[in-house]
Amino acid sequence: MANTYHQLCPVLFGAGALRDLPGKIRELGGTRALCLYDKGVEASGIARRMLALLDEAKIPYVVFDGVQSDAPSETVDAAGELGRREGCDIVVGIGGGSTLDTAKAATVLIQNPPPVTRYFAGEGEPFTSTTPLILIPTTSGTGSEVSLMAVIHDTASHRKASVLRAATLAIVDPELSLTVPPAVTAMTGFDALSHAVESFTTNRGNPLSDILCKNIIRLVAENLEKAYHDGSNLHYRTQLALASNLAGIAFNDAFLHFGHAAAHELGVVFHIPHGVACALTIPEVIVFSAEAAPQKGIEIAEAFGLNVSPGESGAQAGHRAASYVRALMRRLNIPSLKKMGISREAAVACAEGAYIHNPFITSALSPIDIPLLGELIGKIYDNYQ
Numbered sequence: 001m002a003n004t005y006h007q008l009c010p011v012l013f014g015a016g017a018l019r020d021l022p023g024k025i026r027e028l029g030g031t032r033a034l035c036l037y038d039k040g041v042e043a044s045g046i047a048r049r050m051l052a053l054l055d056e057a058k059i060p061y062v063v064f065d066g067v068q069s070d071a072p073s074e075t076v077d078a079a080g081e082l083g084r085r086e087g088c089d090i091v092v093g094i095g096g097g098s099t100l101d102t103a104k105a106a107t108v109l110i111q112n113p114p115p116v117t118r119y120f121a122g123e124g125e126p127f128t129s130t131t132p133l134i135l136i137p138t139t140s141g142t143g144s145e146v147s148l149m150a151v152i153h154d155t156a157s158h159r160k161a162s163v164l165r166a167a168t169l170a171i172v173d174p175e176l177s178l179t180v181p182p183a184v185t186a187m188t189g190f191d192a193l194s195h196a197v198e199s200f201t202t203n204r205g206n207p208l209s210d211i212l213c214k215n216i217i218r219l220v221a222e223n224l225e226k227a228y229h230d231g232s233n234l235h236y237r238t239q240l241a242l243a244s245n246l247a248g249i250a251f252n253d254a255f256l257h258f259g260h261a262a263a264h265e266l267g268v269v270f271h272i273p274h275g276v277a278c279a280l281t282i283p284e285v286i287v288f289s290a291e292a293a294p295q296k297g298i299e300i301a302e303a304f305g306l307n308v309s310p311g312e313s314g315a316q317a318g319h320r321a322a323s324y325v326r327a328l329m330r331r332l333n334i335p336s337l338k339k340m341g342i343s344r345e346a347a348v349a350c351a352e353g354a355y356i357h358n359p360f361i362t363s364a365l366s367p368i369d370i371p372l373l374g375e376l377i378g379k380i381y382d383n384y385q
């Protein structure tokens with residue numbers, strides 16, 4: 001089967017890359033920047049460093065520091081309104097996925113009337129958005145800086161929906177992730193891993209995404225636990241920043257499937273951080289996909305560094321890879337659904353919403369309907385307690 005691959009924007013990658021921000025704003029013709037971040041990025045000192053660079057270069061800017069986790073729609077509206085009112089002609093988002101997604105959607109509102117819910121993909125109005133947008137990730141997880149969608153929490157309908165707006169430039173500076181606390185390092189690293197495992201097991205994969213995904217799995221397997229214990233190590237952080245960024249490029253074309261469908265719904269219903277919800281789904285995504293396509297099970301196990309013997313079936317290799325991931329999750333203190341106080345029945349009941357709200361679930365290697373998704377969520381619950 002023939003499938004297309006793209007890279008949506010250039011990526012400036014490397015330690016210290018943040019210093020190039022003022023020059024890049026000028027290159028893109030920006031004269032007044034809307035800068036978005038959240039309280040955590042402010043407390044880490046990163047926002048202050050960025051603003052000092054803009055001050056030094058005499059680039060005028062307006063700050064929106066009210067980004068909230070999971071990019072709630074009303075926060076996007078407030079940020080877009082600020083940018084519009086202040087006449088901003090370039091947007092800079094610096095932070096985790098919540099900030100990058102808020103920045104993407106707020107950029108759309110600079111040239112288009114609010115609220116953001118008007119522009120949800122697949123159901124909303126068409127729009128044109130040409131305002132330059134620079135995205136600077138400070139966590140290694142979402143890959144949002146290179147993906148097309150902004151994942152927005154529509155607080156009125158209580159679901160996650162997407163607005164499609166790519167960055168003009170991504171600046172990935174691994175130094176910015178040195179201050180990420182261990183729990184966030186773990187959950188974001190598992191988010192990147194889930195992107196790789198899911199993109200590798202869709203019916204929309206392409207030669208580039210396959211090569212990227214296997215390497216991303218290896219990068220996460222080799223570096224996540226080390227970065228969790230030694231967050232100030234720039235080498236581990238650089239490998240994870242690369243893994244996260246490449247995963248964004250891979251899943252943008254190859255898509256995701258039931259792991260993210262379940263994670264989005266469980267996340268919204270039970271207020272579970274995105275990376276934790278994604279982590280919980282990874283082992284069952286591997287097992288399900290290895291049963292549908294045994295060679296994938298073997299390649300995933302090998303990407304994790306496991307030896308697959310000639311007589312071992314793809315399904316067996318997939319089960320071993322899943323056990324490997326569960327053990328890593330335990331060591332990195334990813335809580336189970338049960339430990340979070342969620343009942344099995346309540347978790348399984350998310351199957352319907354997960355299916356309805358996430359049309360990309362049709363990208364799985366074999367068809368999934370609501371009852372099967374309920375069974376898979378049941379396995380997520382039972383097999384990791």
Ligand SMILES: NC(=O)c1ccc[n+]([C@@H]2O[C@H](COP(=O)([O-])OP(=O)(O)OC[C@H]3O[C@@H](n4cnc5c(N)ncnc54)[C@H](O)[C@@H]3O)[C@@H](O)[C@H]2O)c1
Nearest residue numbers: 040041070096097098138139142144147149151179180274
């Ligand atoms: N658009 C996409 O392609 C895509 C893909 C996956 C996930 N997402 C979305 O991304 C969001 C999750 O993003 P996330 O996991 O990065 O979490 P996040 O953006 O909510 O950040 C988590 C926490 O880490 C803090 N933090 C960030 N950088 C830090 C640093 N350098 N030092 C110290 N603290 C820091 C933040 O302040 C915050 O408290 C979810 O809303 C999810 O739906 C989007």
Ligand SMILES: [Fe+2]
Nearest residue numbers: 142191195278
């Ligand atoms: Fe994700």
